[in-house]
Amino acid sequence: MNVRLYVWQRLTAxxxxxxxxxxxxxIFYATRKGLSAADLLARTRGSVSWxxxxxxxxxxxxxxxxxxxxxxxxxWLPLRARHADVAAVLFxxxxxxxxxxxxxxxxxx
Amino acid sequence: xxxSLQVSVWRGGSNGRYVDYQVPRRDSQTVLxxxxxxxxxxxxxxxxxxxxxxxxxGSCAMTVNGRPRWTCRTHVSKVAANGKLIIxxxxxxxxIKDLATDMQPFFEKWQQAKGRFVSSTTRTDPVARIPPDxxxxxxxxxxxxxxxxxxxxxxxxxxxxxxxxxxxxxxxRAWTLVNDVRDVANLERLSAVAANGGCHSCHSHQSCxxxxxxxxxxxxxxxxxxxxxxxxYLRAEIKP
Numbered sequence: 001m002n003v004r005l006y007v008w009q010r011l012t013a014x015x016x017x018x019x020x021x022x023x024x025x026x027i028f029y030a031t032r033k034g035l036s037a038a039d040l041l042a043r044t045r046g047s048v049s050w051x052x053x054x055x056x057x058x059x060x061x062x063x064x065x066x067x068x069x070x071x072x073x074x075x076w077l078p079l080r081a082r083h084a085d086v087a088a089v090l091f092x093x094x095x096x097x098x099x100x101x102x103x104x105x106x107x108x109x
Numbered sequence: 110x111x112x113s114l115q116v117s118v119w120r121g122g123s124n125g126r127y128v129d130y131q132v133p134r135r136d137s138q139t140v141l142x143x144x145x146x147x148x149x150x151x152x153x154x155x156x157x158x159x160x161x162x163x164x165x166x167g168s169c170a171m172t173v174n175g176r177p178r179w180t181c182r183t184h185v186s187k188v189a190a191n192g193k194l195i196i197x198x199x200x201x202x203x204x205i206k207d208l209a210t211d212m213q214p215f216f217e218k219w220q221q222a223k224g225r226f227v228s229s230t231t232r233t234d235p236v237a238r239i240p241p242d243x244x245x246x247x248x249x250x251x252x253x254x255x256x257x258x259x260x261x262x263x264x265x266x267x268x269x270x271x272x273x274x275x276x277x278x279x280x281x282r283a284w285t286l287v288n289d290v291r292d293v294a295n296l297e298r299l300s301a302v303a304a305n306g307g308c309h310s311c312h313s314h315q316s317c318x319x320x321x322x323x324x325x326x327x328x329x330x331x332x333x334x335x336x337x338x339x340x341x342y343l344r345a346e347i348k349p
Contacts, residue, residue, distance in 0.1 A: 001310045002349035003303035003342045006335065071310075075270035081305070 005067050012064035019057045044106045051107040058099030066092030111192040114185065116143055118155065119197040123204050127195065140173050140180035140188065144196060144208065157208035164322065167258035171208050172197040177263040179322040199263040215259050215278065222279040223301045226286060227294035237291050249288035252281050252330045254323050261317035261327055273306035277317035277327035280308050284330035287337060299338050300347045308334040 030040060044050045070088030073079055079087070114134050117127040130147050141159055148155040159169035164182040171180050174188055174195050185194065202210035219225075230237070239246050261277040262268055268276050283302050286292050302308045308331045317327040341347045 002305045002307065003309055003338045003347070004349045006309035007339050007342055010339070075267075 001067075001071055005070070009064055009067045012060040015056065015060045016064065019053065019060070022053070023057065041106060046109045047107055051103060054103045054107070055100070058096060058103060061099060062092045062096040065095055113192070114143060114189060115193045116147065117193075117195045118144070118147060118208070119204075120155070120207050121204075122206060125204070125207070127197070134185070134192070138185045140171070140178065140183045140185060140194065140196065141169050143185060143194060144171070144180065155208070156206040165256060167256035170199055170258040170260045170263070170322075172199060172263065177260040177320055179258055179260065182322065199259055201263050201265065201268045202259065210259075212259060215262055215276070216257075218275045218279040219282055221301060222275050222283040222307075223294060223298035224279055224282040224286065226289065227292055229293045230291070239290065243290075245288040245290055248333065249285045252285045252325055252327070255281055255325060256323060258322060260320050260322055261325075264316040264320040266314050266316060267310055267312055271306065271310055274310045275302065275307055277311075277331065280311070280334055281317075281325065281327040281330040283308075284333050287334065296341070296346060299334075299341050300349075302334050303338040303342065303347055303349050305349075308338060311335075 029035075066088045069091050070084050073087055074081060074084040077084075111134050114132045116130045116132050118130060119125055120128045130151055132143050132146050135142065141162065144155070144157050145159075148157065157169075157171070159181060160166040162169075162181045164179055167179070169180045170177060172178075172195075173180065173183060174190070174193075176188075177199055178188070180196075188194070196208065198204045198208050198210045202212065202215060205211050241247075241250070255278060257278065259278065261281075265274075265277055267274050280302060283298055286298060287295055292298075311328070311331045313328055313332070315328045318325070318329075321327065338347065342349065
């Protein structure tokens with residue numbers, strides 16, 4: 001870990017905190033209102049706001065988790081630093097692909 | 110009080126083993142007294158290190174019943190459960206022989222962390238006047254009394270997992286210098302502790318604070334370095 005990774009990890013954590021609260025609030029709202037999948041998709045499809053909200057969320061998660069995984073790999077496995085870097089980047093890309101795929105599924109018309 | 114102690118002492122190098130000794134129990138006996146008794150009366154080849162015997166020099170630290178401690182100020186009555194002592198060398202450092210560890214990696218990291226005071230003045234200049242109640246001097250004072258014993262380094266999980274980590278003592282030293290207004294090498298120092306293996310590798314487990322024999326809080330010093338280096342990085346004053 002160096003200061004660049006540290007700052008990125010803290011900034012993405014700071015971004016995720018309010019996003020997570022909104023995400024939880026949405027879940028409570030949807031369940032208490034008894035919204036169906038069709039009701040939800042009707043609200044999210046074509047919505048630039050929801051695309052932006054979850055797009056930022058997915059980006060922050062991918063960066064934050066990849067930095068954390070890099071630290072875990074480098075401390076717990078006998079990996080060279082370069083190999084831990086590559087594994088962490090691949091993990092971050094995987095999270096981003098899966099996350100953006102899910103976002104696309106609910107916001108694309 | 111039992112008449113004798115069962116003492117297991119590490120003998121040999123990294124492939125050594127614990128050897129059992131019987132040592133007479135005394136009033137006000139310290140762990141260092143026990144080790145010294147073994148060396149003087151049972152086996153003169155036992156290697157260990159000490160100097161001042163009063164908690165100032167920092168040279169007698171060992172692992173006592175699983176915890177790193179300064180042995181000259183550790184009374185047997187406080188640590189010898191059931192009259193048994195297991196005494197080994199400090200963790201996270203190469204063993205030279207028996208209870209003596211090689212402190213070179215520990216002090217090399219002080220140098221890596223730029224733990225050396227750099228002044229812009231000479232001995233002919235007037236002595237700097239530093240008001241003791243300024244925030245920087247208060248922060249430096251809180252961390253300045255380190256005796257370089259290596260207990261925090263031996264107790265640190267992050268050092269165990271990441272041999273490149275500078276460790277709590279070196280970073281604590283860097284923090285005192287960052288708060289020393291007379292020092293002129295702070296950007297280099299902040300760069301050094303912001304690199305891989307620097308202050309940001311600390312997980313804040315606080316083992317250093319828990320075990321420090323002089324009750325310093327290196328975790329707080331490292332947290333200060335994290336804040337200071339992050340600001341310097343965001344201002345483009347340093348690069349990782």
